[in-house]
Amino acid sequence: MSEDQQRPQPRREIVTGVPRGTRRRPPAHTPARSEISxxxxxxATYVRALMRSQLRAGLAALAVLxxxxGLLPLGFLLPRPVAGPVVWVALGLVAYPVMxxxxxxxxxxxERNEADFTGLVTDPAEPPAPRP
Incomplete structure (x- = not known):
């Protein structure tokens, strides 16, 4: 055997850098959080839009309620023998599940409105906050 075959091969070293996907890129837009603070x-427009969407949801819930x-008193217009039980069943059993x-x-x-707003104001490069 020659000397070249007896000598162990030198260990190869691998040089790596930061993977391309993990490099922090500047956001495509200025986060709205700074605009609000x-x-x-x-x-102010962002906050007003959130308040308007919350008000719209509240008014819709109030209108349906x-x-x-408001239609429950119409049960009293039914004939007398039927009106009593129907109204009490509607008031006692139906009203609360509906509410x-x-x-x-x-x-x-x-919660959906707030999540949409939070998604708008957070920096896309930040990891999402853990949900409770």
Missing amino acids: EQTTLG AVVL WLIARWYVGRS
């Missing part, structure tokens, strides 16, 4: 006109509960469904819809809608 600096109280600019654009920031007013229509549903619960309206409240649940409103909470879900307002």
